[in-house]
Amino acid sequence: DIQMTQSPSSLSASIGDRVSITCRASQRISRYLHWYQQRPGKAPKLLIYATSGLQSGVPSRFIGSGSGTDFTLTISSLQPEDFATYYCQQSHNTPPWTFGQGTKVEIK
Amino acid sequence: QVQLQESGPGLVRPSQTLSLTCTVSGGSVSSSNYYWSWIRQPAGKGLEWIGRIYFSGSTDYNPSLKGRVTISLDTSKNQFSLKLSSVTAADTAVYFCASGYSGYNSFDYWGQGVLVTVSS
Numbered sequence: 001d002i003q004m005t006q007s008p009s010s011l012s013a014s015i016g017d018r019v020s021i022t023c024r025a026s027q028r029i030s031r032y033l034h035w036y037q038q039r040p041g042k043a044p045k046l047l048i049y050a051t052s053g054l055q056s057g058v059p060s061r062f063i064g065s066g067s068g069t070d071f072t073l074t075i076s077s078l079q080p081e082d083f084a085t086y087y088c089q090q091s092h093n094t095p096p097w098t099f100g101q102g103t104k105v106e107i108k
Numbered sequence: 109q110v111q112l113q114e115s116g117p118g119l120v121r122p123s124q125t126l127s128l129t130c131t132v133s134g135g136s137v138s139s140s141n142y143y144w145s146w147i148r149q150p151a152g153k154g155l156e157w158i159g160r161i162y163f164s165g166s167t168d169y170n171p172s173l174k175g176r177v178t179i180s181l182d183t184s185k186n187q188f189s190l191k192l193s194s195v196t197a198a199d200t201a202v203y204f205c206a207s208g209y210s211g212y213n214s215f216d217y218w219g220q221g222v223l224v225t226v227s228s
Binding site for chain 1: 154155156157159160168169170171172204206208209212213214215216218219220221
Protein backbone atom coordinates (compact mmCIF):
# COMPACT_ATOMS: atom_id res chain seq x y z
CA ASP A 1 0.00 0.00 0.00
CA ILE A 2 1.08 3.58 -0.60
CA GLN A 3 1.57 5.44 2.68
CA MET A 4 0.69 9.11 2.82
CA THR A 5 2.37 11.35 5.41
CA GLN A 6 1.13 14.85 6.08
CA SER A 7 3.03 17.63 7.77
CA PRO A 8 2.54 19.32 10.05
CA SER A 9 0.03 17.33 12.10
CA SER A 10 -1.34 20.59 13.39
CA LEU A 11 -0.71 24.29 13.01
CA SER A 12 -1.89 27.55 14.51
CA ALA A 13 -2.48 30.53 12.25
CA SER A 14 -4.26 33.87 12.14
CA ILE A 15 -6.96 35.17 9.84
CA GLY A 16 -5.35 36.36 6.64
CA ASP A 17 -2.27 34.14 6.96
CA ARG A 18 -0.94 32.07 4.09
CA VAL A 19 -0.89 28.43 5.16
CA SER A 20 0.69 25.40 3.50
CA ILE A 21 0.19 21.70 4.23
CA THR A 22 2.42 19.04 2.73
CA CYS A 23 1.56 15.47 1.79
CA ARG A 24 4.34 13.01 0.97
CA ALA A 25 3.75 9.64 -0.68
CA SER A 26 5.87 6.57 0.06
CA GLN A 27 6.47 6.15 -3.68
CA ARG A 28 6.05 8.24 -6.80
CA ILE A 29 2.39 8.64 -7.63
CA SER A 30 0.53 10.08 -10.57
CA ARG A 31 -1.34 13.35 -10.35
CA TYR A 32 -4.26 11.61 -8.66
CA LEU A 33 -3.79 13.28 -5.30
CA HIS A 34 -6.82 14.90 -3.70
CA TRP A 35 -7.44 17.19 -0.72
CA TYR A 36 -10.40 17.27 1.68
CA GLN A 37 -11.57 19.57 4.46
CA GLN A 38 -13.39 18.13 7.46
CA ARG A 39 -15.13 20.21 10.09
CA PRO A 40 -15.99 18.62 13.46
CA GLY A 41 -18.93 16.24 13.26
CA LYS A 42 -19.20 16.58 9.49
CA ALA A 43 -18.27 14.51 6.47
CA PRO A 44 -15.13 15.45 4.57
CA LYS A 45 -15.56 17.83 1.65
CA LEU A 46 -13.53 17.58 -1.55
CA LEU A 47 -11.52 20.75 -2.17
CA ILE A 48 -8.90 19.82 -4.75
CA TYR A 49 -8.87 16.85 -7.14
CA ALA A 50 -6.02 15.53 -9.27
CA THR A 51 -3.35 17.68 -7.60
CA SER A 52 -4.59 21.11 -8.68
CA GLY A 53 -8.19 20.91 -9.89
CA LEU A 54 -10.47 23.19 -7.90
CA GLN A 55 -13.74 21.44 -7.05
CA SER A 56 -16.84 23.35 -8.07
CA GLY A 57 -17.94 25.84 -5.44
CA VAL A 58 -14.62 25.84 -3.55
CA PRO A 59 -13.03 29.29 -3.06
CA SER A 60 -10.00 30.08 -5.18
CA ARG A 61 -7.85 30.70 -2.09
CA PHE A 62 -7.40 26.91 -1.96
CA ILE A 63 -4.50 25.98 -4.23
CA GLY A 64 -3.07 22.53 -4.88
CA SER A 65 0.33 21.76 -6.35
CA GLY A 66 3.02 19.12 -6.51
CA SER A 67 4.28 16.08 -8.35
CA GLY A 68 6.14 12.84 -7.81
CA THR A 69 6.00 12.18 -4.08
CA ASP A 70 5.46 15.68 -2.70
CA PHE A 71 2.22 17.63 -2.83
CA THR A 72 1.04 20.83 -1.17
CA LEU A 73 -2.26 22.42 -0.26
CA THR A 74 -1.97 26.19 0.19
CA ILE A 75 -4.64 28.46 1.63
CA SER A 76 -3.65 31.89 0.37
CA SER A 77 -5.51 33.95 2.97
CA LEU A 78 -6.97 32.03 5.90
CA GLN A 79 -10.62 32.74 6.64
CA PRO A 80 -12.61 31.91 9.82
CA GLU A 81 -14.44 29.06 8.09
CA ASP A 82 -11.12 27.40 7.11
CA PHE A 83 -10.33 26.23 10.63
CA ALA A 84 -10.76 22.48 10.19
CA THR A 85 -8.80 19.29 9.58
CA TYR A 86 -7.38 18.64 6.12
CA TYR A 87 -6.65 15.25 4.56
CA CYS A 88 -4.85 14.20 1.41
CA GLN A 89 -5.81 11.02 -0.46
CA GLN A 90 -4.07 9.15 -3.29
CA SER A 91 -5.71 7.17 -6.06
CA HIS A 92 -2.62 6.06 -7.98
CA ASN A 93 -3.08 3.07 -10.29
CA THR A 94 -5.02 0.50 -8.25
CA PRO A 95 -6.66 0.34 -4.82
CA PRO A 96 -6.37 0.42 -1.86
CA TRP A 97 -6.76 4.19 -1.77
CA THR A 98 -5.10 5.74 1.25
CA PHE A 99 -5.36 8.98 3.20
CA GLY A 100 -2.87 11.06 5.10
CA GLN A 101 -3.29 11.22 8.86
CA GLY A 102 -4.70 14.74 8.74
CA THR A 103 -3.58 18.28 9.55
CA LYS A 104 -5.59 20.29 12.04
CA VAL A 105 -5.62 24.03 11.38
CA GLU A 106 -6.36 26.01 14.54
CA ILE A 107 -6.80 29.65 15.40
CA LYS A 108 -3.74 31.39 16.84
CA GLN B 109 -26.15 16.76 -7.42
CA VAL B 110 -25.67 13.31 -5.94
CA GLN B 111 -26.85 12.90 -2.37
CA LEU B 112 -26.04 9.94 -0.14
CA GLN B 113 -27.65 8.75 3.09
CA GLU B 114 -26.38 5.94 5.29
CA SER B 115 -28.69 3.78 7.38
CA GLY B 116 -28.30 0.80 9.67
CA PRO B 117 -27.93 -0.29 13.28
CA GLY B 118 -25.85 1.88 15.56
CA LEU B 119 -24.88 -1.02 17.82
CA VAL B 120 -23.45 -4.37 16.78
CA ARG B 121 -22.37 -7.21 19.07
CA PRO B 122 -18.79 -8.50 18.86
CA SER B 123 -18.31 -11.35 16.34
CA GLN B 124 -21.51 -10.37 14.55
CA THR B 125 -21.90 -8.78 11.10
CA LEU B 126 -22.16 -5.02 10.63
CA SER B 127 -24.64 -4.14 7.87
CA LEU B 128 -25.15 -0.66 6.43
CA THR B 129 -27.01 0.68 3.43
CA CYS B 130 -26.41 3.84 1.42
CA THR B 131 -29.37 5.32 -0.45
CA VAL B 132 -28.46 7.40 -3.48
CA SER B 133 -30.51 10.29 -4.84
CA GLY B 134 -29.74 12.67 -7.67
CA GLY B 135 -27.74 9.98 -9.40
CA SER B 136 -27.86 6.30 -10.32
CA VAL B 137 -25.81 3.41 -9.00
CA SER B 138 -26.15 2.05 -12.54
CA SER B 139 -24.10 4.94 -13.92
CA SER B 140 -20.69 4.13 -15.38
CA ASN B 141 -19.44 7.54 -14.32
CA TYR B 142 -19.05 6.79 -10.62
CA TYR B 143 -17.65 4.35 -8.14
CA TRP B 144 -19.53 3.82 -4.87
CA SER B 145 -17.38 3.50 -1.77
CA TRP B 146 -17.41 2.97 1.97
CA ILE B 147 -14.97 4.83 4.25
CA ARG B 148 -14.71 4.78 8.01
CA GLN B 149 -13.27 6.99 10.73
CA PRO B 150 -12.70 5.91 14.36
CA ALA B 151 -13.33 8.66 16.88
CA GLY B 152 -10.54 11.23 16.81
CA LYS B 153 -8.65 9.40 14.07
CA GLY B 154 -8.14 9.51 10.33
CA LEU B 155 -9.98 8.09 7.36
CA GLU B 156 -9.76 4.50 6.13
CA TRP B 157 -11.05 3.41 2.73
CA ILE B 158 -12.96 0.14 3.08
CA GLY B 159 -13.86 -0.69 -0.49
CA ARG B 160 -15.86 0.20 -3.59
CA ILE B 161 -18.28 -1.16 -6.15
CA TYR B 162 -18.85 -0.22 -9.77
CA PHE B 163 -22.11 -0.29 -11.75
CA SER B 164 -21.09 -3.63 -13.21
CA GLY B 165 -20.89 -5.14 -9.75
CA SER B 166 -17.10 -5.38 -9.74
CA THR B 167 -15.56 -4.67 -6.35
CA ASP B 168 -12.28 -3.73 -4.74
CA TYR B 169 -11.60 -4.08 -1.03
CA ASN B 170 -8.93 -2.91 1.38
CA PRO B 171 -6.70 -5.93 2.13
CA SER B 172 -6.31 -4.63 5.70
CA LEU B 173 -9.83 -5.89 6.41
CA LYS B 174 -8.73 -9.43 5.66
CA GLY B 175 -11.65 -10.67 3.61
CA ARG B 176 -14.34 -9.58 6.08
CA VAL B 177 -15.92 -7.06 3.70
CA THR B 178 -18.68 -7.44 1.13
CA ILE B 179 -20.12 -4.52 -0.84
CA SER B 180 -23.16 -5.03 -3.05
CA LEU B 181 -25.53 -3.06 -5.27
CA ASP B 182 -29.34 -2.95 -5.35
CA THR B 183 -30.16 -1.17 -8.57
CA SER B 184 -33.92 -1.49 -8.04
CA LYS B 185 -33.65 0.63 -4.87
CA ASN B 186 -30.71 2.75 -6.05
CA GLN B 187 -28.71 1.64 -3.04
CA PHE B 188 -25.41 0.01 -2.21
CA SER B 189 -24.57 -1.87 0.97
CA LEU B 190 -21.70 -2.83 3.24
CA LYS B 191 -21.33 -6.00 5.27
CA LEU B 192 -18.40 -6.39 7.65
CA SER B 193 -18.21 -9.72 9.41
CA SER B 194 -16.63 -10.86 12.68
CA VAL B 195 -16.54 -7.35 14.10
CA THR B 196 -14.55 -6.34 17.17
CA ALA B 197 -14.30 -3.13 19.17
CA ALA B 198 -11.66 -1.98 16.66
CA ASP B 199 -14.42 -1.69 14.07
CA THR B 200 -16.20 0.99 16.10
CA ALA B 201 -16.22 4.07 13.88
CA VAL B 202 -18.27 6.55 11.90
CA TYR B 203 -18.99 4.90 8.56
CA PHE B 204 -19.40 7.08 5.49
CA CYS B 205 -20.66 6.16 2.07
CA ALA B 206 -19.10 8.20 -0.70
CA SER B 207 -18.93 8.40 -4.45
CA GLY B 208 -16.70 9.98 -7.00
CA TYR B 209 -15.97 10.34 -10.63
CA SER B 210 -14.45 7.12 -11.90
CA GLY B 211 -11.84 9.02 -13.86
CA TYR B 212 -10.07 10.44 -10.82
CA ASN B 213 -11.18 8.18 -7.98
CA SER B 214 -11.65 11.12 -5.67
CA PHE B 215 -14.65 11.25 -3.34
CA ASP B 216 -16.84 14.06 -4.62
CA TYR B 217 -19.96 13.22 -2.64
CA TRP B 218 -20.34 11.98 0.94
CA GLY B 219 -23.12 10.86 3.20
CA GLN B 220 -23.38 12.45 6.62
CA GLY B 221 -21.95 9.35 8.28
CA VAL B 222 -23.35 6.90 10.81
CA LEU B 223 -21.73 5.91 14.10
CA VAL B 224 -21.50 2.16 14.59
CA THR B 225 -20.43 0.93 18.01
CA VAL B 226 -19.29 -2.65 18.55
CA SER B 227 -20.08 -3.63 22.10
CA SER B 228 -21.73 -6.39 24.05
